[in-house]
Amino acid sequence: MPRNRQNEGAILRKIADRFPSPQGPAFRRSIALGVGDDAALFRPKPRHQAILTCDWFLEGTHFLRAKHPPDAVGWKCLARAVSDVAAMGGTPCCFLLSLALPETHTGRWLELFLKGLHRASGKFQCALAGGDTTLQDEILINVTVVGEVPTGLAVPRSGAREGDLIYVSGTLGEAELGLQMLRRAKSFPSKRHPLLKKHLYPEPRLELGRWLARKKIATAMMDLSDGLSSDLAKLCAASGVGALLDQDHLPAVFVPRSFGRRVDESRQLALHGGDDYELLFTAPPGKLPSWPWKFKKLPVCPMGVITSGSQVVYFESGKPLILPPRGWDPFRKRG
């Protein structure tokens, strides 16, 4: 399709048109040189550290070309990486976009993709600072986000201690159910459906993460990207501890009857469903309510306790089971 054939300069102009620099207060303060040079320059605020994180977002693995709207691909590739900054208790500042596209996708698809990316960039106050583009048969995206956090206040995965309560924000399994909805739909379902919205346009929990870090409440924190069973196992391994979870306290997604699934579907989705981008964190008892509460309208739920063991034990109908990590792992087929 010759009308879509564009050289690299034209792609970069399209990006620059959508992201006229500088954007946002963080950009003006911290970024001295953005898109169009060999590299970008950045300086965290005084008494702050920079947070560095990167995330793949690959066609076939993380999204489907035929099923996912391009603006949702743009939003989500940034939201996923920003969620890692939320999980450290930080504030996003800028990002680098690495984009590989088929020639056929350098026209309308690219414009819609950039529209979604730009909307996310504005919402998270995270400015485009640079990147790399190339041609490839498949759509490949890698996003590096740079954030900042007051020195010494970043919350690692490794700080959970025996007796800490385990909390999670939001409702678990929603994004996975949204994906199932998208996969089985013959025509494209409404993007406004809450389940689909959670899957397509996740909202990193930046405010909650920052509050937990600045108040020095959370002892360990991470974002839920692969699913609770896999991610809690990672937090426990990093902290050298175990965990006890109770099925009755899991804030599990409500599965509509129209899905016609088994009764335990809801809990399975909450335990193993990926892509929720909620915050999983631990806090010493007494620091936070030991019942479900809200942080600025966002539900936060205590659902277990850290133990001195090394395994995640899950109470199902009063019986303890060892919870296998069955969330998303690209290197392992689902169990």
Add this chain to the structure above:
Amino acid sequence: MPRNRQNEGAILRKIADRFPSPQGPAFRRSIALGVGDDAALFRPKPRHQAILTCDWFLEGTHFLRAKHPPDAVGWKCLARAVSDVAAMGGTPCCFLLSLALPETHTGRWLELFLKGLHRASGKFQCALAGGDTTLQDEILINVTVVGEVPTGLAVPRSGAREGDLIYVSGTLGEAELGLQMLRRAKSFPSKRHPLLKKHLYPEPRLELGRWLARKKIATAMMDLSDGLSSDLAKLCAASGVGALLDQDHLPAVFVPRSFGRRVDESRQLALHGGDDYELLFTAPPGKLPSWPWKFKKLPVCPMGVITSGSQVVYFESGKPLILPPRGWDPFRKRG
């Protein structure tokens, strides 16, 4: 091949084994939290800015699975991104590795890849700080490098002024000739051949870049990755200037007789060959010798002058020609 089937945790352990943290003085000083958390923490030295850059390195586009040794893939994916830091006049500090691999390549291939990457990491004093891994049919690599530079001393592409002399380090076209050698070889040629070494294991010109920045000599600088004709056009566009080049001053690769090519092959390689990772920079007259000189054994060659025009004019046998940007552009077939 079940013996190669590994889950993501096993891949990460292999990476962690090869890169036991912390490594190097920059790492200990600047990186508070590395591999294994949601993100890494970094702080540039006082009165320094962080340099941020990222680079694709994709099978089929940037290297060939069947032709390029895995350790060279490891070395080069980091060297390319570090070269962008050299081009700003900075010092590399740490990098994030995004790696997507086929299941068949998580064994021996990964080990050799990590060996080359580790060697480059030590040589450039650039420590692994984090990343992301996933499974994919093709080998996909994206590297983000974070460096630092004294505030205000980074050299952009946009500072070239009329009358500035145009300089380049090293010899141009060597890497392209090395690639041709590799492509046409039936068995694998010796990695020690200087042309092949330049193609497989490029050396970013960190010392020269730093010297030019700290002495405030260079007015504009970039690294040559796509080829002189394309890259000089970018530098001129960023600076709003034109350039005059003379064929007699081009430090062009010597093409051995065994290649049996046309006489002008050498200059074509120097003008349009990619992957040299030499530094292209401009300096006001009188600041540096106006004849070929050496910086710590590295040849540096004046080869033209910046003009008030907007085009790159090339004198060939005394006749001025407008030089088309015919270097590497993945979005355009070669002219």
